[in-house]
Every structure is written in structure tokens, then in C-alpha cells.
Amino acid sequence: MLQALTLEDLTSFCIRRGFFFPSGRIYGGLRGFFDYGPLGAELRREILDDWWYYFVRRREDVVGIHGCIITHPRTWEASGHLESFFDYLVTCSRCGRDFRADHLLEDAGVKVVELTAEEISRLIREKGVRCPECGGELSEPVPFNLMFTTYVGPKRTRASEAYLRPETAQLIFLNFKDVYYASRLKLPFGIAQVGKVFRNEISPRNFLFRLREFEQMEIEYFVNPRKMDDCPLFKDVADMEVQLLTAERQEKGLEEPLRITLEEAWEEGLISCKWHAYWIGESLRWLERIGISLERIRVREHVKTELAHYAIQTFDIEYNFPFMGWKEIEGVSNRGDYDLRRHQQYSGKDLAVEDDGEKVLPHVIEPSFGLERIILAALADAYTLIKGRPVLSLHPRIAPVKVAVFPIVNKPDFTRKAREVYHMVKEHYTAIYDEKGTIGKRYFKADEIGVPLAITIDGKTLEDDTVTVRFRDTREQIRVHTSQLIQKIREILENWHHHTTRKT
Numbered sequence: 001m002l003q004a005l006t007l008e009d010l011t012s013f014c015i016r017r018g019f020f021f022p023s024g025r026i027y028g029g030l031r032g033f034f035d036y037g038p039l040g041a042e043l044r045r046e047i048l049d050d051w052w053y054y055f056v057r058r059r060e061d062v063v064g065i066h067g068c069i070i071t072h073p074r075t076w077e078a079s080g081h082l083e084s085f086f087d088y089l090v091t092c093s094r095c096g097r098d099f100r101a102d103h104l105l106e107d108a109g110v111k112v113v114e115l116t117a118e119e120i121s122r123l124i125r126e127k128g129v130r131c132p133e134c135g136g137e138l139s140e141p142v143p144f145n146l147m148f149t150t151y152v153g154p155k156r157t158r159a160s161e162a163y164l165r166p167e168t169a170q171l172i173f174l175n176f177k178d179v180y181y182a183s184r185l186k187l188p189f190g191i192a193q194v195g196k197v198f199r200n201e202i203s204p205r206n207f208l209f210r211l212r213e214f215e216q217m218e219i220e221y222f223v224n225p226r227k228m229d230d231c232p233l234f235k236d237v238a239d240m241e242v243q244l245l246t247a248e249r250q251e252k253g254l255e256e257p258l259r260i261t262l263e264e265a266w267e268e269g270l271i272s273c274k275w276h277a278y279w280i281g282e283s284l285r286w287l288e289r290i291g292i293s294l295e296r297i298r299v300r301e302h303v304k305t306e307l308a309h310y311a312i313q314t315f316d317i318e319y320n321f322p323f324m325g326w327k328e329i330e331g332v333s334n335r336g337d338y339d340l341r342r343h344q345q346y347s348g349k350d351l352a353v354e355d356d357g358e359k360v361l362p363h364v365i366e367p368s369f370g371l372e373r374i375i376l377a378a379l380a381d382a383y384t385l386i387k388g389r390p391v392l393s394l395h396p397r398i399a400p401v402k403v404a405v406f407p408i409v410n411k412p413d414f415t416r417k418a419r420e421v422y423h424m425v426k427e428h429y430t431a432i433y434d435e436k437g438t439i440g441k442r443y444f445k446a447d448e449i450g451v452p453l454a455i456t457i458d459g460k461t462l463e464d465d466t467v468t469v470r471f472r473d474t475r476e477q478i479r480v481h482t483s484q485l486i487q488k489i490r491e492i493l494e495n496w497h498h499h500t501t502r503k504t
């Protein structure tokens with residue numbers, strides 16, 4: 001069924017059902033910007049809340065912060081973003097349109113991983129790549145910095161320039177020492193943050209995949225550099241089997257990943273350290289927890305030329321999208337002490353902390369999730385046709401609406417009782433009420449937006465106060481007394497076996 005799903009299908013489904021709308025649509029839209037509609041807003045909240053619960057609240061070694069979007073300009077000098085955070089741009093000499101050079105090469109079938117300007121220029125000429133809009137000749141590639149600039153205060157001068165953050169991570173580094181003291185933390189520990197980031201992408205595309213405004217969910221996990229392999233939590237993930245595509249295999253032209261446990265991968269020196277392997281495992285556990293199938297996930301190491309300026313080793317967690325193949329939804333990097341060292345150097349402040357009676361500048365492992373890409377993967381993963389009809393088999397943990405309530409017929413005795421049940425359920429769970437159309441159509445509409453449970457008030461309800469509870473994925477129904485209903489819903493949702501109950 002997944003093969004049938006195109007990006008166009010998913011995009012129009014999401015707009016039609018109120019998950020997302022192109023921002024400023026009545027004025028023709030603004031490329032790279034999407035607003036969340038009512039269902040999208042609920043879905044977003046569920047994912048953010050579960051991420052925060054799983055990675056922050058549940059743990060004793062991670063605390064959260066919430067930093068500013070407009071950031072001190074020195075931040076980005078120190079982080080290296082002003083110097084290194086760019087893509088190559090080419091402009092059509094005939095129609096004047098701008099394009100991201102590597103995307104044009106990719107579209108021309110060239111496998112591109114971080115090329116130099118000279119290499120791009122050569123390949124464009126060799127492959128005869130021209131403007132995809134008008135066939136015009138393309139300019140030489142020029143670096144284009146992706147940071148959005150703004151002005152702080154009334155004067156628009158060079159001195160009042162500031163930047164909208166392109167990653168949340170830097171706010172964590174800036175606040176590192178204050179958080180360390182305020183929270184009385186000891187190494188190893190993590191600081192987490194979720195929030196908006198902005199990148200002036202040259203060519204935003206693929207719906208939610210490449211946006212100019214999006215949200216990140218990031219953790220910077222600080223470890224004594226001498227203890228990178230001293231990870232007491234590693235046992236939680238050691239046996240997990242992952243599909244690992246190493247840089248070495250890619251350099252040999254091999255596409256097939258290794259199927260290997262994280263322990264084996266670490267033992268064979270394929271992952272920089274135990275803490276790095278641990279955070280890969282924890283990331284995968286969370287993705288599975290929100291219903292994303294790990295069979296469609298692989299862990300791909302960045303090849304040398306692809307590594308960000310700050311990274312010692314990076315793995316992309318990639319999802320196999322039915323409409324665009326393997327694409328990054330999360331990165332897990334070993335950033336070493338690059339960021340703290342640079343901020344220390346640029347600010348003149350000592351950012352070292354105590355561990356075992358000595359002062360150390362910690363090294364950092366960073367799991368960095370893009371919220372919209374997680375949403376795209378969750379939607380693609382959940383979109384199924386059951387008996388020819390679309391069903392969004394989202395895990396109840398993230399489903400935007402948990403319960404639908406229907407009177408079997410649109411008559412006063414039934415609607416009165418159904419609204420009473422609806423209000424009772426709504427006190428506890430996001431719920432919708434619908435009395436229009438046949439009951440079959442209402443079930444289908446609820447299935448299509450991923451509502452796990454539908455409750456129907458029928459003739460028997462009026463006699464004995466029981467209702468039917470219908471399961472989205474199996475269409476099975478059970479009868480429950482209204483006095484037990486909330487408890488039963490809780491029981492079902494908390495014990496949901498998403499992939500085992502799904503009948504396709």
C-alpha cells in the first residue's frame with residue numbers, strides 16, 4: 001500500500017483534513033512555510049510532549065531549557081555558522097531563478113555529497129545541467145549563507161544585526177555553565193531544548209521535508225572526554241539490532257547496510273564511543289515508541305566530506321519514505337568539545353567543569369530531531385489502505401484525536417445521550433462528535449484522520465447504558481458500560497500494540 005502513496009497524495013490529504021496549510025495561502029503562499037491546522041496542532045503537541053517526557057522528565061540526567069530565537073551575533077561567529085553554514089547557489093542567466101546546485105545535480109542523477117565549488121561547476125558543465133524552468137545557462141556556484149538576519153532596535157545598521165537561530169543547540173552551549181550550577185548537575189548530563197529554528201533554504205521542497213521555519217528537538221549530552229566509553233546505561237540498548245550503513249561501505253559503493261547490534265557496532269569500532277551508540281539506540285527506541293516502524297529506519301554514517309564543521313562523527317537516522325527513498329529525519333553527532341571550546345575562546349569565559357576532582361571541558365553527543373520530518377515519517381508510516389479505504393494507523397500516543405463519539409442515528413434520544421458521553425470523554429481525551437451521515441461513513445472519516453477508538457451510542461445504550469467501542473485498525477467492537485468507559489479507554493490506549501493489531 002505504501003508504494004501507492006505519493007507526496008502529492010499525502011500533501012493534499014494533510015491540507016484537506018486540516019493537518020497543515022501552506023502559510024499565507026490566500027496570498028499565494030510563502031515557499032518553505034507551513035501552518036499547522038487543528039489536527040496538525042494536536043499531533044505536534046503529542047509528539048513534543050512525548051519527546052519531552054521520554055528524554056527529559058522520565059530521566060534523572062537530562063534537564064530542559066527554553067532559549068531565545070533571536071540570538072547574540074557573536075554566538076554564530078563562535079559556532080562557525082557565519083563562516084561554514086552555506087549551500088551553493090546557481091542562478092539562471094536567462095530567467096534569473098535561483099537553485100541549490102547539489103539539488104540540480106541530484107535531479108540529473110549525480111550522487112552528491114558536499115562538493116567543492118570547482119567540482120560542482122565541472123559536473124554542471126559535464127552533465128549539461130541547465131535551468132529546469134527555462135533551459136537557460138547556469139551561473140558559477142556561489143556560497144549562500146542560510147542564516148536569517150534581522151535588526152535589533154530602531155537602527156538598521158551593521159552593528160544592530162542579529163540572527164534567527166538555525167539550530168537550538170547553540171542556546172544550550174551558551175547556557176551550559178549556568179544550567180550546570182543552577183541544577184547542581186554532575187557529568188555526564190544532558191540539556192534538552194525544543195523550539196523553532198530558521199534556515200533560509202535556497203530551494204525548500206518536498207512538503208514538510210525542507211522548510212525555512214521548522215522545529216527541532218535536541219539534546220546536548222555532556223561527558224568527561226576520558227569517560228566516553230563509560231556508559232552505565234548502554235545495557236538498555238546493547239542488544240538492539242540496527243541497519244547500519246557505514247562510511248566505509250558507502251565509499252566502496254555498497255548500499256546494503258549491515259544488520260548489527262549496537263554492542264557489536266561499538267566493539268568493532270564503527271561508532272565513535274559507547275555514549276554515541278547509546279544515544280543512537282535511545283533515539284530508535286523513541287521512534288518505535290511513537291509507532292514508527294524500525295524496519296523502515298537505517299542508521300547512515302556521514303562520509304568524511306559530508307561531516308559538519310563541528311562533528312567528529314555523525315549518523316543520520318534515515319526513514320525510507322515511499323515517495324523519496326531514504327532521507328534523514330534525525331542526526332546523532334559526536335561534536336567533541338568543538339562548541340564549548342569555541343565559546344570559551346570567543347567569550348573569554350571559562351566553561352570547564354569539575355569531574356572527579358579535575359577540571360574538564362566536556363565532549364558532547366547530540367541527538368537532533370526535526371519535528372516536521374518526524375511528522376512526515378509518522379504520517380507516511382501510518383497511511384494505509386484497509387479494504388481500499390485510507391486509514392491513518394497512528395500510534396494512539398500521538399494520534400491527534402483519541403476518541404470519536406457517534407449516535408447510531410440522528411434522533412434526539414440518541415444524540416442527547418451521545419453528547420453526554422462525548423463531554424464525559426472530552427474531560428480526559430481529545431474527542432470529536434459527529435451525528436451526520438451513515439454510521440459507516442462516520443467510521444471511515446474517523447479512521448482517515450487516525451482516531452484509534454470510536455464509541456457508538458445505539459438502541460441498547462438507551463436500555464442498559466452500555467456503548468460499543470470500535471478499534472480503528474481491526475474494526476473489532478466490544479461493549480462497555482459507561483461507568484467503566486474512561487477506565488477502559490485508558491487501558492486500551494496504554495496497551496496498544498500498534499503493528500500487531502493492524503489488519504491490512
Ligand code: GAP
Nearest residue numbers: 167169209210211214329330331368369370373
Ligand atoms: N544541531 C544539529 C543540527 O541542527 P541538522 O542535521 O542540520 O543538525 C537536525 O538538523 C535535524 O533538523 C535534521 O535531522 C532534520 O530532521 C531537521 N532539519 C534540518 N533542516 C531542515 C529543514 N530545512 N526543514 C525541516 N527539517 C530540517
